[in-house]
Amino acid sequence: xxxxxxxxxxxxxxxxxxxxxxxxxxxxxxxxxxxxxxxxxxxxxxxxxxxxxxxxxxxxxxxxxxxxxxxxxxxxxxxxxxxxxxxxxxxxxxxxxxxxxxxxxxxxxxxxx
Amino acid sequence: xxxxxxxxxxxxxxxxxxxxxxxxxxxxxxxxxxxxxxxxxxxxxxxxxxxxxxxxxxxxxxxxxxxxxxxxxxxxxxxxxxxxxxxxxxxxxxxxxxxxxxxxxxxxxxxxxxxx
Numbered sequence: 001x002x003x004x005x006x007x008x009x010x011x012x013x014x015x016x017x018x019x020x021x022x023x024x025x026x027x028x029x030x031x032x033x034x035x036x037x038x039x040x041x042x043x044x045x046x047x048x049x050x051x052x053x054x055x056x057x058x059x060x061x062x063x064x065x066x067x068x069x070x071x072x073x074x075x076x077x078x079x080x081x082x083x084x085x086x087x088x089x090x091x092x093x094x095x096x097x098x099x100x101x102x103x104x105x106x107x108x109x110x111x112x113x
Numbered sequence: 114x115x116x117x118x119x120x121x122x123x124x125x126x127x128x129x130x131x132x133x134x135x136x137x138x139x140x141x142x143x144x145x146x147x148x149x150x151x152x153x154x155x156x157x158x159x160x161x162x163x164x165x166x167x168x169x170x171x172x173x174x175x176x177x178x179x180x181x182x183x184x185x186x187x188x189x190x191x192x193x194x195x196x197x198x199x200x201x202x203x204x205x206x207x208x209x210x211x212x213x214x215x216x217x218x219x220x221x222x223x224x225x226x227x228x229x
Contacts, residue, residue: 004155031215033217033218035220041222042204042220042221042222042223043156043204043220044220045217045218045219045220048215048216048217050215088155088156090155090156098161098168098169099144099161099208100146100148100158100161100169101146101148101156101158101218102158103155103156103157104155105153105154105155106154106155
């Protein structure tokens with residue numbers, strides 16, 4: 001059974017600081033996604049990572065993927081209050097015709113002024 | 114481009130009642146997914162359709178949940194009878210190509226269900 005673990009599950013940080021969210025998964029996968037969810041809202045796609053060593057950046061967020069270690073990171077640079085949200089990583093199980101996502105529990109991020 | 118549409122947005126029912134949710138994916142998207150998100154958790158896949166065929170329903174509680182996607186466009190998810198533990202947000206997502214696609218899955222706003 002594919003398992004996805006995120007840590008930390010809760011993070012409170014100050015504006016201007018850097019931090020990293022980690023996502024480990026238990027079985028081989030060829031696609032990893034990062035989503036953002038604001039309270040009471042749906043999921044917004046941030047990144048799709050497709051290969052080992054993939055790195056994508058958008059603004060203050062940068063995501064990377066190490067398929068050998070089954071690890072993805074989401075790095076936040078010089079955090080600002082607007083980045084406060086819950087961040088989910090999700091993985092597609094390799095092989096077969098089904099590609100529904102298995103999600104982690106999410107990292108609840110609060111950025112304080 | 115219009116996003117994934119879902120209705121109703123909110124629903125309150127009593128246990129043992131039935132309820133149905135509707136989803137209209139992004140135009141032209143072949144693959145449609147239903148997820149259940151319980152408060153404080155990540156979404157959990159219930160069922161995946163490719164056009165009007167079921168690709169994966171291994172996590173759908175088939176004794177009470179059913180879903181269909183007639184004509185390969187919009188979809189309905191039904192719960193009958195509902196239990197207290199079905200209280201959750203039901204999210205619909207769509208993807209242009211489906212399996213193997215490098216496209217992301219686009220999520221709708223969700224239907225919040227409360228079972229009393």
